[in-house]
Amino acid sequence: MLHKRLYQFVLVYFIGLAFLFTVKGVFNLSDYVIPGISDIYNTARRVFARYFFDVLNTLSVAIVGHILSLAMATVVGIIGRLSNWMGSLIRTAAFNIQAYPIVAVAPMIFILLGDGLSSRLLIAAMICYFPLLLSFIGILSEPVTDIEHFYVHSGRMRWQLEVKIRAFENMNKLITVVAGSATLAMVGTIVSEFIGASAGIGYSIRIALYQSDLSKILVALFLIGIFTSLYLAVLELLGNIVSRRWGKLEVKGERQKA
């Protein structure tokens, strides 16, 4: 799983590099605009260690932000699944608020909370929160009638059981949504660092932009891609473990059949 993710990223990265070099060659651009391979290599040797820890810093903020947004989306999704006025209010609010770009609010967050960890965390969480919330509300508010019918009419249905049934029946969708939102958490953290923070790989990219140093940006992108792929692979692995544990009887049955 991990190697597949890494292969895919490295392939895309080098296709992008090849495209840049093609543009450089076709339009006869200088090394100042698009650096040569040796420039990129030398820059990589110089900044690799620093960028490595910058990306780790960014990734750790993204992971915490992702966990926060998952917790919030789960709680609000459980309430938003209700068919009463509260559920309706939450669904309407979620649909309307998510239409507003969080990035546009980011400067306000930096003004209010400063350029430290809390601002980065909040923006990362908010950027991946709304897509998660909409998916969670959609999944948790959709009845699985064929299973729920018995519990409802025998008076055994409780909200915990209802959430469990709907989550179990949509486990693959949930895993896909959670893994997909991890990228958004990373994007959110980098954007927040790029806008106003004083740490992380987004901040380093901003400095590189001021220096018009594409080599540094390319090195940063390489490390961001590697670490994001790693995080996605870990999430997919966790998703598989959860799926197998919950559906162990089916899995056992499949094995027996095989």
Add this chain to the structure above:
Amino acid sequence: MIECKNINYRYPGAQNPVFNNLSCRVGDPGFHALFGQSGVGKSTFARMIAGQLNGFAGEIAGKEPKKIYYSYNLERLPGWSGVGEHIEKVTPEANKSGISEIIESFGLSSCMDSGFSRLSLGQRNRVNLARYLLQDFDLLIMDESLANVDEATREQIIFKIKAMFPEKSFLYISHSVAEVSRFCRNILVLRDFSKSPQTLTIEGRDNVRGTDVVKKDLEQTMLEIVNAS
């Protein structure tokens, strides 16, 4: 006894009503049937009786039976537990002694450790029916609950239900004229909304284990049902 008086119902957006002044009685103890052509409204009527469908005109009244359950053949068990574990969990304490008897007579002993999704359609329907029979019910509506089950097993299951629950009411929905004619006490034939009255009750043979049905009588009942529908 449940009395349905002048039931009128039309699905939202539909041109024609499903029920047009439908009146009938259901819920006497015994194994009865609800019979009718596809689309005539059997499941809709069953859900109304069970209190799962509202928005109709007319009245469904009656003090007994109090606990009405409606089971249908597409129901599933949650995937996280095995069949045996689930049945054990959803059976009221007082009825737990009946689990093994029902499971054995339904031919489900080998399925107890399996996941529901691993079972055949017939096994799934039998498991679903078994868990309903283990509840405290007064009237159980069985909407094609024995679909995909072979004839011999169906016969065995119906005989077992009749022997185990002689005081309870059953309303069995099936498309098999021969089956409802042979096994059911009364067959409530539901007809198209344009026919009046919309229901007719035919007396069935109410066959129990160890007795034979005279072929001529059975054919007579079947003919009555076909003519009524």
